Amino acid sequence: MSDSFFILFLLSNILLSVIFSIIILIKRTLKIQITVSTQYHISVISLLALIAPFIPFHFPKTNDFFGWIVNLGGTHSGLSHRDSAGKMAEAIGPNANWVQDFAMSFEQSSFKMIDSAFFAVWILGIALMLMTAVYSNLRIGKLKKSLQIVKNKELLTLFDTCKEEIACRRKVILGYSPLIKSPITFGVIRPYIILPKDISMFSADEMKCVLLHELYHCKRKDMLINYFLCLSTIVYWFNPLVWYLSREIKTEMEISCDFAVLKKIDQTLHLKYGEVILKFASLKQRTSPLLAASEFSSSYKHVKRRIVTITKFQAESPLLKVKSALVFAIVAAVILAGIPSVSILAMHKETYSFSNTNVDYKDYSTFFDKFSGSFVLFDSDRKKYTIYNKKESTTRFAPASTYKVFSALLALESGIITKNDSEMAWDGIRYPYQEWNQDHDLFSAMSSSATWYFQKLDQQIGEARVRDYLKSIHYGNEEFSDPAHYWMDGSLKISPFEQVNMLKKFYYNEFDFKQSSIQTVKDSIRLEESNGSVLSGKTGTLVINGEHHGWFIGYVETVDHTFFFSVHIQDGKLAAGSSAAEIALSILEEKGIYQSGSQ
Known part of the structure; x- marks a missing residue:
């Protein structure tokens, strides 16, 4: 049972949960000591831990505890009274007929079948989540089909001005769609910013706030993070902390963009920006958490956090930036230290x-x-x-x-x-x-x-x-x-x-x-001994769950x-030490x- 992928995956999830809990505790305890941007970046680097189970680290002495857990109740085996090689003995000695074998046969316990069942459930869950994600993201395809490129000169001029202000060099497509009520941004290689069809209710200043916010998503390539979050929730569909982390990162992504916009616009527009967020909150449509896009609107719970950030906005002091860098380094160290132990392939060995x-x-x-x-x-x-x-x-x-x-x-x-x-x-x-x-x-x-x-x-x-x-x-x-x-x-x-x-x-x-x-x-x-050369070695024959293995190791x-x-062979029923x-x-x-x- 020590080679059970899924059990090791579950164990790695326990460690992941511990790491995430530590990160959440650090962020909440030191919230006022770190910048809004650092809070978001801490959450982003924590995503590295989600990759760790599939990285083949080989660090010694990191997995003794987990090895003990895995083997507890794992493979309970006994020597079979069946000889797979015609009941021949491994006779060893000079000039003896030593090319013979005993077969030791082991059957893994029902724990193996339970593990296989859990593995099947996990794969089934991934398949269902993948279908849900594909269905959810069909909305993006529909938006593209309904897209009408913006031709309004005033709006295009404002759009270009906003791009210059934040030094966004990427080519971004700006359009309208009657299918949405709130601005949305998607696309990794070619980003799209889609606005609601009816934007006449917004003034030029309000529209500038919206465009700056969405352009920051494009400049930072936040869509990559969205796709990774989607993939993570599919693979870790059973882990509630991963779902929590995904929601938290999306909220912090919006808050960090809000903060970046506040630093660019005049202070007199801060209140106006908050009003824009509230307007779109009232138009919020229910969307899937697996949607790989960034929406300007948020749930009322998340809007409250965004408004609090706006009301408490103040310029970041050099001391706060230093503290933020220090906290970021501590969290990065926690993640890097934990990655080798989280690795399934390291435990799998x-x-x-x-x-x-x-x-x-x-x-x-x-x-x-x-x-x-x-x-x-x-x-x-x-x-x-x-x-x-x-x-x-x-x-x-x-x-x-x-x-x-x-x-x-x-x-x-x-x-x-x-x-x-x-x-x-x-x-x-x-x-x-x-x-x-x-x-x-x-x-x-x-x-x-x-x-x-x-x-x-x-x-x-x-x-x-x-x-x-x-x-x-x-x-x-x-x-x-x-x-x-x-x-x-x-x-x-x-x-x-x-x-x-x-x-x-x-x-x-x-x-x-x-x-x-x-x-x-x-x-x-x-x-x-033959022709002045001496052969030494040992054969081995083993049957585990009906799979026959044969060994012959030695030196001349x-x-x-x-x-x-060294020779190792395996086969359904015929492999043995004598054959090796x-x-x-x-x-x-x-x-x-x-x-x-x-x-």
Whole structure:
């Protein structure tokens, strides 16, 4: 359940709501300390937080709390008694028939179905909101069709004068329409200012106030904000704070334009401007909040706020501007600090990004046949990667039994076991594989891939230390959920590319562990020797919700240097560790790196 997009989206909405609440609190508390323009711009930059859930940030240690919530009640899995590969054992040892696998099968709980249902409801809501938005904005098309271009010379002269006063360089179309009772502005690339057909009731001064107000919308390109607000309410249709923010921004947009007009006109016209707003308020038509346009008229509630702004208007002092800049910076910092934690893709952590340019991309599709998968190879001598299928090579999957390499390393480093003292008594539980139903030491457990042995190691190590270990060695997405199944149930994930890097760090002991611990694990995963080269590695087979996955990771030590490799495959019913091993060995043989004696 840790890969649930919608649940993570809901969690990100909780954080968004917290961020918006903080911003609203700051604005209300410091309202008299900031300018009208700053209040509007604070609301505008808060829109950045709405984009954050879809930005792929990858900051470490920002999502532990949310990972815990997501995994609580998420994937409750158990080892299936079904063997997907003909009940073959992962026998590991020199010259042994090690190309075999156990299948660990997991079914996600009904929580997954609930999540899917919520996701479907969210998509349905978006579809309905989108249709509503399209229907609402059909009004703009009707206005364009009914448009009559203004030809009145006096009005056009006044219009040009207003454009010059505010230095509006954009080409704006001015027209009439019998379909409206209040001025309206729309259009991003080509802005339109549409006036009611009957404007004879307004004096030249009143008309100047209206034109200045609408031209400020055009100059500032407020229509872009309107379209973004429309999109935001569609995507976040279930979040009341987003609806509130949308209404608030539209009101503040009008108030900030009012304030800009007041600074341009003579003070004797301030009262007249307020009267114009009140006139149009009485003519207010009911419009959709999804309309991507700016209307001069407002509801009586919002008109009251606009009139209060006019009555309290005074020139902004230098000190007020400094305070405003400081508050704006604080709010911007709050938003920027919160964005990484809000990011779904950061919490999702389903892919790994790398910037290494020394990569050779190859087409090995013929080796994979019916499987979807990837191959990654690192040449330690040339310091170069060879990759087949970049997308899947950086996609994270549950590591299955391949994690046992690092589980054993932690147990050795923690002193739970040693090379000569690693035997554990069988717990008496009857497992589906006969090889598991006996006492094991590290070497036999690794050879037969006895899952219970490694689960017992984790129990003795303790959850806290395992969590710290995953983070300290940067293993995949570093997630830890169910202590017994975290490397099988889909919470802990790692990409094939990361598998190669982890093996490289392990081989060269970049973890700075005891060399004896490293060597013991190396000995336990040694598979075979052929023509002077040694092959070491670990297979893994896993079935999650009927989807089969196969892994084979390892390295080849030649006379000259070492090659590290990783193969991951997936398929409806046939993918397994044995198949992944066959693919890896075939590619290694073609490249002249290793020819297995087991093939």
